Amino acid sequence: MLSPEDFDRWLDPQLTNTDPLQHLFETRIRQPLLVEPVRSPLNLEPVGAIEEIAADNQ
Amino acid sequence: MCGRYNVIDDPKVQDLLTILGIPLRAQTRLNIAPGGSGQIVYQTAQQRTLVDAIWSLLIERKPDNTGYRPSPRYSTFNARAGSLASSPLWKARLHRQRAIIPASGFHEWTGEKGHKQCYHIRAAKGAIAFAGLYELWDFDGDLVPAYTIITLPPPPGSHIFTPRACR
Numbered sequence: 001m002l003s004p005e006d007f008d009r010w011l012d013p014q015l016t017n018t019d020p021l022q023h024l025f026e027t028r029i030r031q032p033l034l035v036e037p038v039r040s041p042l043n044l045e046p047v048g049a050i051e052e053i054a055a056d057n058q
Numbered sequence: 059m060c061g062r063y064n065v066i067d068d069p070k071v072q073d074l075l076t077i078l079g080i081p082l083r084a085q086t087r088l089n090i091a092p093g094g095s096g097q098i099v100y101q102t103a104q105q106r107t108l109v110d111a112i113w114s115l116l117i118e119r120k121p122d123n124t125g126y127r128p129s130p131r132y133s134t135f136n137a138r139a140g141s142l143a144s145s146p147l148w149k150a151r152l153h154r155q156r157a158i159i160p161a162s163g164f165h166e167w168t169g170e171k172g173h174k175q176c177y178h179i180r181a182a183k184g185a186i187a188f189a190g191l192y193e194l195w196d197f198d199g200d201l202v203p204a205y206t207i208i209t210l211p212p213p214p215g216s217h218i219f220t221p222r223a224c225r
Contacts, residue, residue, distance in 0.1 A: 002158060002187040004077050011078075011101040011187060016153040018068040018143075024141040024189060027210045032182035037175055041165045044178055052182065054222050056213070 003030055028056045060136055063164035063188075064088045064095065065176075074160050074185040075099075080108045084160055092135035098157040098205045100192050108160075111203035115147065115193055120132050124200055126195075137191060137206045148206075149181045151191040157205055159188040 001009055005026060008013055032055050037048035065071060067086045069196065075084060078099050090096050091111060096112045114135040128134065134147065142148045163180035182207030192205040 002189050007078060007158065007187065010156050011106065011158060012156045013103065018152055025210065027213055029213055034180050034182050036178045038178045041176055044088065058159065058187055
């Protein structure tokens, strides 16, 4: 997942040297996530409590 | 792998598109699956564009000529980050054909076959901007966008994320 500060560089077709993008390929949770059990991806009906996954430290 | 996601035209996705400079609304689409139609943002020297695109980079005409489908020979809806620099399929596009795939959430499943539990995973704040690669395929003048979503290994200790979760 990209953060807004990454958008311009990621989309820039003139940026063909990808060294400045390498940090994006490291496993890291960049923002807190909510994980909710649902009945189906077709209706997103909740069937349990939401768990929050904290972001990794910078 | 990242196998299903959704887009809901709500203020979070609208904010994301505004940040990206796209003066359009996303279309609500639940349960977007590989081979299905999503929307991507890509940039040329002239502008940024939001377009419908087929989720799988390698596509071909359907045998009955009613549209396009993912190549049955290759699985190209995900690109592992670790292979971006080595795979000829990804390498060239990583340099100049990068896209952002707006999303509201994505899905992972846990449990055994027949007893699987689906999870809806979303950002606590805002929408999700997946990193992807795209291609504009030209089928005899019919320009068809297609894309892949880049995946990363799961965080250590995660019980939700599969080995190639959307990231």
